[in-house]
Amino acid sequence: MKKPELSGLAAFVAIASERSFRRAAARLGVTPPTLTHTLRELEAQVGIRLLNRTTRNVSPTEAGEHLLAQLVPAFTDIDAALESLNVFREGPRGLVRINAPRSAIDLAIVPHLERLACEYPGITLEVVADEGFANIVEQGFDAGIRLGEDLHNDMRAVRLTPDLRFAIVATPDYFQRHGEPMHPQDLLQHRCIGWRKASSGERYKWAFQQGEQRFSVAVNSPLILDDGRMMVQAALAHVGIAFAIEQEVEEHLASGRLRRVLNDWCAPFTGFYLYYPNRRNHSVALSTVIELLRLPT
Missing domain, CATH: 1.10.10.10 (Winged helix-like DNA-binding domain superfamily/Winged helix DNA-binding domain)
Incomplete structure (x- = not known):
């Protein structure tokens, strides 16, 4: 041959x-x-x-x-070997591809883009928005971002955000017409905007915790989406009640366009992590991006 x-x-x-x-x-x-x-x-x-x-x-x-x-691992090692030559140049260079959900992009990547562009002009960052769970190795990504609870054990992980909380929100007009839920089970009597996991097709059950009480609610959903931004936009359009990460709705809450309920039932959960293959060698450009995005300890 x-x-x-x-x-x-x-x-x-x-x-x-x-x-x-x-x-x-x-x-x-x-x-x-x-x-x-x-x-x-x-x-x-x-x-x-x-x-x-x-x-x-x-x-x-x-x-x-x-x-x-x-x-795939062989080419990864070759790329890393070539990238390692960057130490002999004036700064790290190369392409870094990251797969992440939109909420993670907004919270963990966007705040660092200006510094990346100014301090590391030789690095090209390609970010692909994906609400599923891509196989980053097979699809040619250097790293992915997911919640801590969704990480695989065979990957290295670096924390990017502190713990997060969900907010249960709708417009004041919706609550005026339909009333406010006083307990999570009351959501069964409301129109709630559902979320379907893109990777598994499973409908997400809204999780709640207060003290030792923990349970989930399979809400009634006239509208089911797979994107957090779309859920917020649907809530703003008076479609119903949505859940979203606090930071995604804080401006709408401050302006009064959305109102929050069941706050005492929304417990903190593990934030976003960047994960990448557990190999000995990875590119200098990836190492630079990891350190840039890493949550300070």
């Missing part, structure tokens, strides 16, 4: 990770026809089909999945 070139293997990893020739081509800076030709050459060299492809879908074959699992 003729030994494949590194460029062909890189093309395969990009296509298999993106599940799309178009997106992979954009990621590598080549045209889709060029990428198709490169993949065909690679498959001819190894003598086995690596990808199943139709007009709409691209997915690895069993052999392709096996090869992908071996190549």
